[in-house]
Amino acid sequence: MKNKLAAGRYVLFAVSLVCITGIYGCGVPQDPSDNKGSQSASAEMTDGERLYKRYCKRCHSMGPPPKFGPPVKGIAIHYRDAFADKKKAVEHMVAFMQHPDASLSKCRPEAVRRFGLMPAMNLPEKELRTVSDWFWEQFDPELKHRHDSGHHH
Numbered sequence: 001m002k003n004k005l006a007a008g009r010y011v012l013f014a015v016s017l018v019c020i021t022g023i024y025g026c027g028v029p030q031d032p033s034d035n036k037g038s039q040s041a042s043a044e045m046t047d048g049e050r051l052y053k054r055y056c057k058r059c060h061s062m063g064p065p066p067k068f069g070p071p072v073k074g075i076a077i078h079y080r081d082a083f084a085d086k087k088k089a090v091e092h093m094v095a096f097m098q099h100p101d102a103s104l105s106k107c108r109p110e111a112v113r114r115f116g117l118m119p120a121m122n123l124p125e126k127e128l129r130t131v132s133d134w135f136w137e138q139f140d141p142e143l144k145h146r147h148d149s150g151h152h153h
Ligand code: HEC
Pocket: 051, 052, 055, 056, 057, 058, 059, 060, 068, 069, 070, 075, 093, 096, 097, 100, 104, 105, 106, 107, 111, 112, 115, 116, 117, 118, 119, 121, 131, 132, 135
């Protein structure tokens, strides 16, 4: 009797484990049509600003003061600190926008605490790449100087 009970508990435990891994396994749906990695169009750079104005501007101002998220120039500073080259930074930004995750944030931890986590951007991967590229290019050396010398937001 006692043994049977223990076995029952074990089964329950195993079942709940399967449930948990099942949830996580399904929690990150991948759209196979997004994985083509198109890098052709040369008009991408000019599209960046257009995409920013359309999808990002309501939360991201260019410089301080911030709106609902860190300003674009601040993000560019942190991404240039975190990544040696643009390609890696863009990959990371794209992945972040598809599945925002505080542990992947390249901004200061205060940013997520202050603003909350960014909502996922439901855009085609190509557009996410274009706008991430544009964010990276908005780096402003003058602002970085002020940023690094105590002007913390
Ligand atoms: C509804 C508001 C909102 C919109 C719209 C929005 N963002 Fe954000 N974003 C945030 C907030 C809040 C944060 C800060 C917290 C965080 O990092 O998730 C953030 C952070 C970021 C970061 C830094 C991620 C990191 O490493 O922490 C990047 C890059 C970014 N946004 C890019 C974009 C781009 C590009 C767009 C437009 C396609 C966009 N965001 C649209 C709210 C928004």
